[in-house]
Amino acid sequence: MHVSLDEWRATVLGLAALAPDRTEESALEGALGRRLAEPLTARIPAPDFRMSAMDGFAVSARELGLGEGDSDACPAHLEVTCDISAGRAAVGNRRPGTAARIMTGGLMPDDLDTVIPVEFTDADPTAAEAPARIALTIPKAEAAKAFTPGRHVRKVGEEIPAGDLLARKGDFVTPQIIGIALSVGVTHAKLTRPRKVAIVMTGDELVTDLRAGAGARPGAVLESNGPMLHASCARLGAEASIHHVGDDPAELIALARSIAPRHDLIVTTGGVGSGARDVVKAAFGEGFGEHRGLNCSRFEHLAMRPGGPQGVGRLPLDPDESGDAIPMVHLPGTPVGAFTAFHLFVAPLLGSPSRPITLPQDNVRREAKPLKPGATVKPAHLAIENGSLIATECEGSRLRPFAEANALLILEKDRVRVLSLAGSLRAR
Numbered sequence: 001m002h003v004s005l006d007e008w009r010a011t012v013l014g015l016a017a018l019a020p021d022r023t024e025e026s027a028l029e030g031a032l033g034r035r036l037a038e039p040l041t042a043r044i045p046a047p048d049f050r051m052s053a054m055d056g057f058a059v060s061a062r063e064l065g066l067g068e069g070d071s072d073a074c075p076a077h078l079e080v081t082c083d084i085s086a087g088r089a090a091v092g093n094r095r096p097g098t099a100a101r102i103m104t105g106g107l108m109p110d111d112l113d114t115v116i117p118v119e120f121t122d123a124d125p126t127a128a129e130a131p132a133r134i135a136l137t138i139p140k141a142e143a144a145k146a147f148t149p150g151r152h153v154r155k156v157g158e159e160i161p162a163g164d165l166l167a168r169k170g171d172f173v174t175p176q177i178i179g180i181a182l183s184v185g186v187t188h189a190k191l192t193r194p195r196k197v198a199i200v201m202t203g204d205e206l207v208t209d210l211r212a213g214a215g216a217r218p219g220a221v222l223e224s225n226g227p228m229l230h231a232s233c234a235r236l237g238a239e240a241s242i243h244h245v246g247d248d249p250a251e252l253i254a255l256a257r258s259i260a261p262r263h264d265l266i267v268t269t270g271g272v273g274s275g276a277r278d279v280v281k282a283a284f285g286e287g288f289g290e291h292r293g294l295n296c297s298r299f300e301h302l303a304m305r306p307g308g309p310q311g312v313g314r315l316p317l318d319p320d321e322s323g324d325a326i327p328m329v330h331l332p333g334t335p336v337g338a339f340t341a342f343h344l345f346v347a348p349l350l351g352s353p354s355r356p357i358t359l360p361q362d363n364v365r366r367e368a369k370p371l372k373p374g375a376t377v378k379p380a381h382l383a384i385e386n387g388s389l390i391a392t393e394c395e396g397s398r399l400r401p402f403a404e405a406n407a408l409l410i411l412e413k414d415r416v417r418v419l420s421l422a423g424s425l426r427a428r
Contacts, residue, residue: 002303005344005375005410012312012345015298016327018264021192028181028189031173033237035192035351040167040177043185045157050108051086054152055125057099057134058084058112064097066147074143076136078116083130084109091130101130108153115152160184170351172237195238195350198263199229200255202271202279203333204246225269225338232342236350247271249283249291256283256315260326267346270333272299272309280330284313297328303374307337310345336399340377343408343421356410356417359391364416366393366409375412379405382420391418 003011023037052058057080064075082094086105094100094109101123102108102115118125120142121134138146145151160166166186167177173191181189206223226242233240243259245252256266271280278288280297287293297313311330318324327349331341347354366378379394379402391409394401410417 002308002374003300005302005304008300008302008304008310009345009348011298012329013348015312015314016265016329016349018195018327018349023190023192025188026191028173028178028187031189031191032175032178033234034173034194035237036167036169036171036173037190037192039165039169040171040181040186040189042160042162042164042166042181045162046160046184047154047158048156050110050156051154052084052102052104052106052108052115052152053154054115054117055104056102056115056117056152057121057123058102058106058108058115059099059147060096060112061114061147061149063111064147074136074138074146078134078136080130080132080134099134113149113153114147116146117152120146170353172353192237192351195233195265196263197233197238197240197350198243198256198259198266199226199233199240200243200245200252200259200266200268201226201333202245202247202252202268206244224335225333228335228339229267229269229342232339232347233350236347236352238350245279247277247279249279249287249293252279252283253294256328257317260315260317263326265346265349266315266326266328267342268311268328268330269338270331272311272330272332274309280311284311284315284328284330296325297330299330305372305374305376306334307332307341307377309337310341312345336402339402340408343419344377354420356419358415358417359389361416363388364391364393364409366411367395371411371413373413375410378409378411380407380409380418381405382407382418389418391416 021037057078059078066074079098080101081092081098082100083091084100084102084106086103090100100109100112116136116138120138121136123131123134166181171177201223205221223244226244230240230242243255245255260266268280271278281299282288282291282293284297285293285299286295296315297311299309299311301308302310309332313328314325315328316325329346331338380391381394381404383390383392391407393409394405406421408419408421410419
């Protein structure tokens with residue numbers, strides 16, 4: 001009996017659960033890609049003072065005796081007695097009933113409540129000095145609301161109130177989070193320390209020197225899983241190291257035990273099939289022939305394609321198998337299988353916020369082929385069309401279509417789900 005994708009996902013999350021996160025206070029600047037250990041909230045509002053939203057002229061509708069709908073009473077001219085630039089002290093003392101030239105972002109005086117855009121006047125918008133007098137050229141469509149109190153004025157906290165939630169616990173620090181947080185006075189945050197992942201590629205056939213001609217020997221395969229999974233870990237805020245061993249189980253066990261104390265998780269690729277050279281099974285399963293394995297991992301063939309063969313376990317840190325153990329996840333050796341399995345089973349361990357989300361059949365565009373029992377996983381491109389989330393299967397076979405994919409389609413007889421590869425699509 002083959003194990004279902006969801007059953008295996010739950011098994012991996014249980015058997016390979018990582019130790020609790022370690023946290024530290026750190027500057028947000030330079031924290032790109034790290035995960036928040038606590039929610040992030042605004043320290044001050046944005047904006048934190050009343051400001052002009054336009055380049056123009058600030059007036060008091062009350063002083064002019066105007067309000068919304070008073071288009072017939074709009075003055076033809078206004079005297080200008082003050083000049084206000086963003087971040088600078090006002091020039092001149094404004095007299096009641098007159099206007100102040102003001103720039104976008106300029107501090108609105110308490111006694112002014114409306115801004116007339118410069119394009120609704122005859123003023124030169126680039127003039128170094130404020131004009132002494134302006135003529136108003138307000139379009140008819142704007143006249144009725146031009147002097148409404150608050151027009152083109154940004155209120156305190158209009159964008160972000162003080163204490164507002166900026167990001168949730170577990171969210172990854174993005175460029176936009178850094179920019180928004182700094183704009184409301186948040187310079188530091190409690191972050192999780194990056195997880196350390198050891199990526200171990202297995203197989204005598206692999207060539208890790210990717211320079212031209214390095215893999216020229218017959219049967220050699222250019223190794224790509226390590227850098228691919230290294231980059232996948234980095235996108236989830238984890239720090240990865242890459243290792244390679246051949247088909248000797250003893251060599252693999254020795255390597256795993258030597259690197260285990262320095263890592264939170266070991267991920268292997270290859271060697272999980274049913275052949276005589278499947279080194280991962282030989283090392284961490286029951287073993288084959290004369291090779292006695294550690295029998296610390298469980299291996300199954302999933303009802304899933306690609307990437308059916310999978311494994312998970314915990315490597316004892318002490319040879320006598322007492323005490324602590326480090327989680328291990330064993331992925332297939334094919335690049336397609338390794339990539340797919342990483343995002344389905346390893347990424348959740350590293351805190352990926354993405355979860356498979358069910359889509360209506362009408363929102364999925366795919367090749368009309370009959371589905372086999374179990375789950376078929378395909379590369380797909382997610383996009384918003386007419387307000388709906390649409391998943392389109394990427395054309396091509398095997399690895400190439402993954403180059404343009406930003407999601408995985410999980411196709412089953414009774415449902416279709418989508419998993420974002422960017423880590424931003426989450427179930428609510």
